[in-house]
Amino acid sequence: MYVAVKGGEAAIDNAHRLLAEVRRGDPAVPELTVAQIREQMRLLVDRVMTEGSLYDPDLAALALKQARGDVVEAVFLVRAYRTTLPRFGATEPLDTGGMTLARRISATFKDLPGGQVLGPTFDYTHRLVDFALEDGADPAPAAEAKPEADAAACPRVTDLLGQAGLLEPSPPDEGAPVGDLTREPVDYPADRALRLQGLARGDEGFILALGYSTQRGYGRTHPFVGEIRVGAVELEFTPEELGFPVSLGTVDLTECQMINQFHGSGAVPPQFTRGYGLVFGQGERKAMAMALVDRSLRAAELGEAVVVPAQDQEFVLAHCDSLQATGFVEHMKLPHYVDFQAELELVRRLRAEHAALAAEPVQDDPTLREAAE
């Protein structure tokens, strides 16, 4: 625990003034605008929206500017902002099947109705630093082509495979209340809906490492990428005073459908199982890692032994939130003078007792030994 400490107000004020000046950097360099961050650091903005669990590109860009580009600090600002707002309700569940696609790939099916479209991707780039960007030249305009007729409707790959019974169906919506971990603390075991909410806002690095661990053998689930789709989806909301759904506008999302090793039982013939990932903006790495961990967290449901971290709900959900993690780790910086003073006194006493014992080696007092242990 930490205790109140007086003093230091002037130092704190001046530290924050210094922070503002350092944040601005060299005044000879033009200041970044929020719009520039939103447009040109878009994947960073998307990550802050996803982990901040709040879709608002301008707000995420502003938070990044204020946080000097520190993702966790920006997430902190976004989460703090959301606590100041009332909640009007929940949207109608969105339909990723109706997404206006910017990208859609499958590593399992070559020929898909609607096709595979790469969109703006780092895949297949050579990862050579492009020094031409230093000069800020305008890029060549993107190529254009007439969309093919089947591009208008692109069913999810899992819907196609599901029709043949080869793939387990999604858990049906029976209208059960949807748990919300921002409203009630998580009870374990947590249901899959609650786990997905936690994974969606979880730290990308942590989820990525856990997903990677399942591939390396810590909870092997033998995954394939059924489909990744990136694009815009319309959100609908039914206000109480209107009683009919209205369009709120569109949000950019990334969805990953992971297809995993078969599973079967006496009652169900062998079929592929699934993991699911859904994040704000373009966040393929996060969506893929989320889908891997979603599947590994289904171990108990699918009769697999729960032996590795990525299968352990409480381990994953209680540690995946970057804000909670940073809060507990970083609070260690705050004054712990009284706690440490108490520890110091104890060590001094034990050392004195130890020295006394060493001076009288024959004596063996069990009460002293206990205190030292």
Place this chain on the structure above:
Amino acid sequence: MPSVSQTPPPHSMPDLAARQRAMARAGEATSDELRAALARTGAVTEAQDLRPTETGLVMVRGRIGGDGRAFNAGEATVTRAAVRLPGGETGFAYHLGRDRVRARLAAILDAHWQRPEARPALEAALDAIAGRRAEAVRQAARKTAATRVNFFTLARGED
């Protein structure tokens, strides 16, 4: 302040689907476009607030596997406005984001849209706005289409 519940129930509203469509299209417009649309009808932009225009949150729901049980994917900022015209029509807007001026203008437009004499001019203005937007979507679709993979299989083997 008058109660928000003075809005007539949906079954008594004419052309519910048309109103939803108009509200959705107004939601895609900029503040300037909304002002211009209202100006075209000669409609006054004076309106009484049924509720102060405010920014809040909605919880965005997804579905497990894309088509299964609902789950909470994360929140989004939404700004809502509720207004009443001197003639008694009430208008509403719910938009993603934090733009209160735009939401209030859209709510005023929604209220005027319910006046039969104002509707044709507003629909024409919304058509123009939708046209601008559709062109942007079409161009994005053309750029996306250029990145479509056309697989071909190399012949191999003896036959």
